[in-house]
Amino acid sequence: MESYETTLPALLAENARNRGGRTAIREKEWGVWQKSTWREYAVAVAEFAAGLESLGLGRGDIVILIGDNRPEWLFAELAIQSLGGMALGLYQDAPGDEIGYIFELSEARLVVAEDQEQVDKMLDIRKSAPALEYVVYHDPKGLASYKADGLKPFEVVRELGRRDRDDEALLTELAERAQQLKPEDPCLVATTSGTTGRPKLAVLSHLNLLSMAHNLGLADPKYETDEFVSFLPLAWMGEQMMAVASSLHFGFAVNFPEEPDTVQNDIREIGPHLIFSPPRVWENMAASVRVKIMETTRLKRFLYDRLFPVGLKMADARFEGRDPSTWLRFAYFCARHMLFNPLKDRLGFSRIRSASTGGAALGPDTFRFFHALGVNLKQIYGQTEIAGISCIHRDGNIDFDSVGEPIPQTEIRISEDGEILSRSPAVFLGYYKNEDATKETIDKGWLHSGDAGYFDDAGRLVVIDRLKDVMSLQDGTQFSPQFLENKLKFSPYVKEAVVLGRDRGYVAAIVCIDADIVGRWAESRLITYTTYQDLAAKDLVYQLVQDEICSINETLPEATRIRRFALLFKELDADDGELTRTRKVRRQTVWDRYGGLVEGLYSRTDAVNLEVQIQYQDGSLREMRGNIRIVDVQE
Template structure:
């Protein structure tokens, strides 16, 4: 069923929803322990009043409005209210440090900003000198803000109320309505700043047409209707959240639920029972790790039951989900019992009871993890997307789900692979350009409208796309064999004990890597094995932890040896880092991807030690706390040598 938008901008679509489904719930927000809800009629009325209020603060066509905070209905309405007036909303990652925010706001020349609370107000005020264009700041939550200077600071509620008051006069109401009608599909709808693994963030400009087309693709593909429910908990500045929680919610008319606080997401999801779920692999991984850790404490009988039915699910669960006719009636019967005793309660625990489809994207997901969720009946799929495409590039169609590919090209998306292996795509969702950066735009967009994804990949014989790595990251070892760092890192990260890994080897003789242990998983293991430790640093450096991690690395080496072309990329040496890689220290991007170049520079002494054969290395690192203060952590880090496996598979030529 193809979904086609009947209006060309989001404010117009909201108005349409208020006519077509006025009494249907559009937004919910858990506040004061209760799910507060707003119907489409309420939302339309609020957004209109909000737009009228913003008008009095001088927001006009073409102005930029920054939005900073967690997923709250009013922040989503801020986007719509800005669009209503023809202004461009610019959502910003709320956990960014002040300097990063200042850069984006100054680059975008924002005149108005809407923020969640005092924390964000303080952040903005601390960098206000760097953003000369910023005039007005609106806040959603007033706690602690009473004594602030309110000449440029406004409570969001007051602005909406003032706008509502204005709308009581018919001439003003009709002029506000007219503002909305003035918008067209070719107007800029939003600028999304990508966190970028290198350099400063770039502002991806998307029109209403781009975003609406992209939302249509997703809604048609999975038959989303106004009876669906989604939990909005990923950063509002991320393209995924913008498409799923804003664009598709408005297009299909389904309900967007905002959690009470970031810590209550799991519980809130269970209460809502969302039908449409989107999560990076990390979230699925955490859910599973927590479950496994808890199961360790369950009674023997429960553990046995859990193990038995998980083994059964592993054998037949995914085949049943895929509609395989050859599963025996006996197995189906057993699976039914398992569903009542284990899978159902598990899905309920995860908040997946009503799930229709779940997507994971952003990073590769471990095949075991992927299969686990599918085997207990969660229709989990992978999606490959980019901000520049308004997300959709490839996805898994029902019945063709495979853990090792990212699926087929999404509807209306064309893909080609150029001679050096880079994936290029073209679709109606493809962005206009980078804001104020024609040079970068020209580098990324070809003359015929294709976008360079920057990822290296290839189509397998079934027409599924496989992504190996960032095109520029795929390197060669000294002997000419292929070195795909992310591929290796992902293999390592599939072990629950390994939280993060960074591989080195380009233009070197061998592959070596840094590893970050997962404190929850390894901490639990330590408790069970009488390993005592006082700090993260001590646990990370413990010889028994090294043994544990070495076993994982050994398994990765064995699997690399068996794969075509990857045998040369076995890990020769590794070390466990004394601190967690952190976005505040610039080691990860805000979407938690490793910044390999930066890490290589920062830990140059450790890398030198990995390659000069020493067994121990000293390192001192500067760390930044959340309030901006700096401190130093120093440590002695041990290095472990690995034995390699003979390469069995043939070399793969020209993979990248």
């Protein structure tokens, strides 16, 4: 029997026995890190599980979790799993209609909500979700006067479960509950990214999650002495992979920041050994460093301009498998101590051993940036339906183009039409109440990814793009819009981009500027503006973005260079359905909403009058209109 052939609650009970006094969780509260040991973690889970059971929850039930990253999320998730139920996490900024759809499908009877904002959302949802009986909250601020039926504080449910029993009795009960579970039992329901429509609900078992954690650990080792900071939504499979499955399997500590706005400082205080983030986080960090360098003293800019190219040369030598020259080694030694180590310390990366990115492709420029700093950043590839991971770069074998090699016990092959297919113990059980979609996705044990790819000469998997998103120009030239979008987003001035060109004569792009960075750039040049829309319409901002596109075009083949672009008068937004909650572009939605602008990019017009409806998180709507310029890229 393999070490991963167990269950998440069983691992928690084992960690409470074998690592009882070691720190399992920290949460920063009122500026101080509050710690919980593995024993305290297990007791909290046992109390909450018994409390849920007294409310009638048990095997087969789905409990919905929504809110920021807090220890209570883990307590609730492990508690329902110990009862044989399934946890279903929702993104905290999900709009009401999307949440209503999830409730209708799952028929959840209980939700664990973080605070007043989420409680209000749940109480409103309950009007159209009759199955929802209980709303449990763990941040009482603003809720003292609420009197709704079934509304309960988290601590009250824990007290219901304790029933005057001591910790030993609760731990024994947790272990006994865990013995009734099987590795093959379903334990987690994860929402898919929903790039083509409403998200589906992927059901995963204990075995799915733990086999993935175990095999990923063989390819990218993790230890009980490691520290991990959980700051990305726990509804995301990548965060489940690290903060739940891997933490329980390897016994390392999970740290929760005080607030989303304090994440960077909290990461710096902890100095994690492990970090896993989607490309947007890495792109934002790289952009923030470059912006701060622009705004720093002349001496620091001088050092950066002289020393950073040394880091890039060292990174390129490693990527190409070349031994760096003695001179380059010496120059990099100096650059590391004078520039790179201080920069890594500011980012909180002074102790990072394992840094990885997944969820989408990361542009090569961002890869080079972090490897120049000395951060051993690796690309991970996978999908929710395979518990998150199927491939990763190995140490000393990292390149821009591939996503590495399959992790142990994972087989990957390429179908006749170029689709990536995977098979492993981590392949999910199926979509909740959607047999047709399950049959389309799993064929004789092989998971269809929907991604196009191939293996390079070194046996590494290269992912081109979503199979349906690979485009061809009128002359037959094929290109990956995602690759070009990543090149654009490496610019600190570009927050989002949508590349066009399917069956057209040339490539064009709709670009969203980064309002914060471009705003600071404008202020430094005494350019006045009022709103995002006003800023995006400025001639000098258009010239700024055009200069960035020209630099990118120099690195591209002639046929796939961006010929025309427009700056959108608003950011692409998940609330408007233009992005998924993991910030993947919903291309069809963008094409439908901005069809007039798309056609304008492929006509002789130099401006388009656009009118769209935008939606706020509270569900309110308003019309937005404006004249958007279209510019030919002058090279």
